[in-house]
Amino acid sequence: MSEQLVFTRPEVLADVATHxxxxxxxxxxxxxxxxxxxxxxLVEKTIAVSSIGCSVFLYNYILVDTVEAPHGRAPAVATxxxxxxxxxxxxxxxxxxxxxxxxxxxxxxxxxxGERISVIFVNNTVYGMxxxxxxxxxxxxxxxxxxxxxxxxxxxxxxxxxxEIIATLGGVAYCARTAVNTIKNIAQTKRAIRRAFExxxxxxxxxxxxxxxxxxxxxxxxxxxxxxxxxxxxxxEFPLGVFKDAAKEE
Amino acid sequence: MxxxxxxxxxxxxxxxxxxxxxxxxxxxxxxxxxxxxxxxLSSAMPAAGGEFVQAxxxxxxxxxxxxxAACGVRAMTTSSSPGVSLMQEAISYMAGSDLPGVxxxxxxxGPGLGDIGPSQxxxxxxxxxxxxxxxxxxxxxxxxxxxxxxxTFEAFDLAFKxxxxxxxxxxxxxxxxxxxxxxxxxxxxDPAEGGDWKLTGRGQRAPRILKSLFLEDGALAGQNIRLRDxxxxxxxEVRYEAFETAxxxxxxxxxxxxxxxVKSTVRALRAEGLKVxxxxxxTLFPFPEAALRDLAGQxxxxxxxxxxxxxxxxxxxxxxxxxxxxxxxxxxxxxxxTPEDFDAPVRAAVKGA
Ligand SMILES: Cc1ncc(C[n+]2csc(CCOP(=O)(O)OP(=O)(O)O)c2C)c(N)n1
Ligand code: SF4
Numbered sequence: 001m002s003e004q005l006v007f008t009r010p011e012v013l014a015d016v017a018t019h020x021x022x023x024x025x026x027x028x029x030x031x032x033x034x035x036x037x038x039x040x041x042l043v044e045k046t047i048a049v050s051s052i053g054c055s056v057f058l059y060n061y062i063l064v065d066t067v068e069a070p071h072g073r074a075p076a077v078a079t080x081x082x083x084x085x086x087x088x089x090x091x092x093x094x095x096x097x098x099x100x101x102x103x104x105x106x107x108x109x110x111x112x113x114g115e116r117i118s119v120i121f122v123n124n125t126v127y128g129m130x131x132x133x134x135x136x137x138x139x140x141x142x143x144x145x146x147x148x149x150x151x152x153x154x155x156x157x158x159x160x161x162x163x164e165i166i167a168t169l170g171g172v173a174y175c176a177r178t179a180v181n182t183i184k185n186i187a188q189t190k191r192a193i194r195r196a197f198e199x200x201x202x203x204x205x206x207x208x209x210x211x212x213x214x215x216x217x218x219x220x221x222x223x224x225x226x227x228x229x230x231x232x233x234x235x236x237e238f239p240l241g242v243f244k245d246a247a248k249e250e
Numbered sequence: 251m252x253x254x255x256x257x258x259x260x261x262x263x264x265x266x267x268x269x270x271x272x273x274x275x276x277x278x279x280x281x282x283x284x285x286x287x288x289x290x291l292s293s294a295m296p297a298a299g300g301e302f303v304q305a306x307x308x309x310x311x312x313x314x315x316x317x318x319a320a321c322g323v324r325a326m327t328t329s330s331s332p333g334v335s336l337m338q339e340a341i342s343y344m345a346g347s348d349l350p351g352v353x354x355x356x357x358x359x360g361p362g363l364g365d366i367g368p369s370q371x372x373x374x375x376x377x378x379x380x381x382x383x384x385x386x387x388x389x390x391x392x393x394x395x396x397x398x399x400x401x402t403f404e405a406f407d408l409a410f411k412x413x414x415x416x417x418x419x420x421x422x423x424x425x426x427x428x429x430x431x432x433x434x435x436x437x438x439x440d441p442a443e444g445g446d447w448k449l450t451g452r453g454q455r456a457p458r459i460l461k462s463l464f465l466e467d468g469a470l471a472g473q474n475i476r477l478r479d480x481x482x483x484x485x486x487e488v489r490y491e492a493f494e495t496a497x498x499x500x501x502x503x504x505x506x507x508x509x510x511x512v513k514s515t516v517r518a519l520r521a522e523g524l525k526v527x528x529x530x531x532x533t534l535f536p537f538p539e540a541a542l543r544d545l546a547g548q549x550x551x552x553x554x555x556x557x558x559x560x561x562x563x564x565x566x567x568x569x570x571x572x573x574x575x576x577x578x579x580x581x582x583x584x585x586x587x588t589p590e591d592f593d594a595p596v597r598a599a600v601k602g603a
Contacts, residue, residue, distance in 0.1 A: 044452060047320075059457070065449040065450065066459050067317065068463060069316070073340070077317035080318035080325070084301070085321045085451075109306035
């Protein structure tokens with residue numbers, strides 16, 4: 001019986017083992033980004049901006065021209081890249097600590113200016129790389145190494161909902177929140193990232209996709225339990241959906 | 251555009267110098283006393299086919315500079331002291347990633363919010379670092395509107411030659427005064443500039459990565475050694491003005507606007523027959539230490555004059571160590587000095603010893 005290969009690795013994805021922990025979903029999101037880059041034929045004209053956090057090594061896995069930004073500044077760096085090279089396809093890849101804490105000003109203003117860039121925002125409600133400290137997106141009651149008793153609403157405030165905030169800004173063409181905890185949601189994430197890329201290709205404005213993802217290591221959970229937490233706890237707090245789509249509003 | 255003389259402010263000369271040198275991306279945030287630069291470039295840069303962005307902060311404008319620099323495009327940001335403090339993060343990252351860009355600081359008084367008047371309080375920040383890590387930036391200190399133009403024009407070549415940030419350290423005096431400035435022939439944009447490192451989208455070639463993270467064993471050491479060699483090579487760029495130093499018994503060392511004002515003092519005292527000269531560093535890094543040491547070897551004495559509590563004087567003393575020392579006179583920020591303000595200290599130093 002002859003075998004037929006029906007599922008292959010996108011060429012733009014390096015054929016290497018990643019440094020991510022078992023069950024970490026950065027790898028899943030990388031793959032989706034890679035598939036969308038290839039799907040739109042963008043690989044050759046892409047300039048990626050990698051950020052701070054576990055995903056700083058994006059450039060080891062997605063084989064496109066890449067510049068590394070300081071903590072939180074990826075949207076400003078991407079603004080400089082896009083202004084200097086208006087014909088390039090430019091995306092940032094940022095974690096929640098990166099984007100919603102130090103980088104809050106940069107993301108808000110790049111979105112508001114309607115920079116023709118795409119932002120992939122991976123929200124795992126914790127600082128992964130530095131060892132599991134509280135993030136702006138950490139949920140009330142969630143234990144981290146800097147809120148060992150659980151995040152307290154009165155003391156630390158509640159989790160920031162970035163997609164809801166970004167969707168209110170004028171320059172935003174597309175803003176959605178998705179997850180990668182089920183096959184259906186993975187497919188939805190791919191549709192969202194495709195649409196975010198499309199807004200840049202068509203010059204419609206700023207594209208933003210927040211992806212809810214796991215950090216089993218810092219959640220102190222098995223991969224399976226971590227994946228279940230996304231459905232049970234995160235999605236109720238961070239509802240999935242499209243918060244803005246310029247094309248649909250016309 | 252043909253070369254011609256125009257009557258402009260130092261700040262405007264910086265903007266013209268950048269445009270004529272082929273700078274096509276400008277990022278900035280308003281702060282006195284350098285607002286003439288973004289105001290002019292907000293219309294001139296788009297008119298030249300470039301990009302102007304008023305950023306949300308100096309943090310953002312310096313990071314936009316980093317992004318544009320990574321693409322091999324001539325880019326600039328300008329600010330003044332508190333704003334330049336905010337840019338130090340990106341400047342360190344640019345140094346660590348070998349990225350060329352031009353940063354202008356029209357120094358005002360500090361620390362903190364200080365005042366908006368002229369000062370040289372940012373010498374240490376510019377010359378010794380300011381951001382984190384083992385790095386250097388080329389630092390150019392204009393003393394006239396012509397130098398504002400020329401040094402900005404040349405800063406882009408230097409930035410690309412060394413793949414390093416270049417700082418221009420002016421102040422409120424040189425930024426706000428008006429003088430005739432001879433413009434050069436505008437440089438054509440060179441699409442090949444940046445060569446084999448700039449990001450263009452990889453096309454058919456292997457991907458390029460511009461980064462300052464070096465985690466593998468020995469990788470950072472390798473980068474630090476490369477950077478050390480680069481900073482050593484920058485010694486070739488030393489520039490200074492030596493005025494009446496040949497037979498001087500006392501050499502006054504002063505830079506930028508203060509160097510310019512001290513020159514008038516020196517001229518007046520020369521007319522009385524006092525043996526005094528001026529050495530005005532134009533590059534603050536690399537510092538003209540060989541020239542100073544040479545003068546020290548000839549038995550000359552030194553007086554360093556700055557518009558601060560004493561910063562460059564450390565470098566003068568290092569340059570002449572073992573052979574001489576330097577006296578110091580600091581004119582305090584918050585006021586603008588005249589040549590007469592330096593008369594007494596220079597006169598006393600010439601007669602001293
Ligand atoms: C200015 C600065 N402050 C702090 C750090 C340390 N740091 C590195 S990664 C990180 C948090 C990253 O968290 P997140 O963005 O959520 O990414 P993750 O690791 O979870 O993927 C921090 C605080 C830094 N690199 N730079
Ligand atoms: S620490 Fe968390 S985010 Fe980082 S690789 Fe491990 S699981 Fe992924």
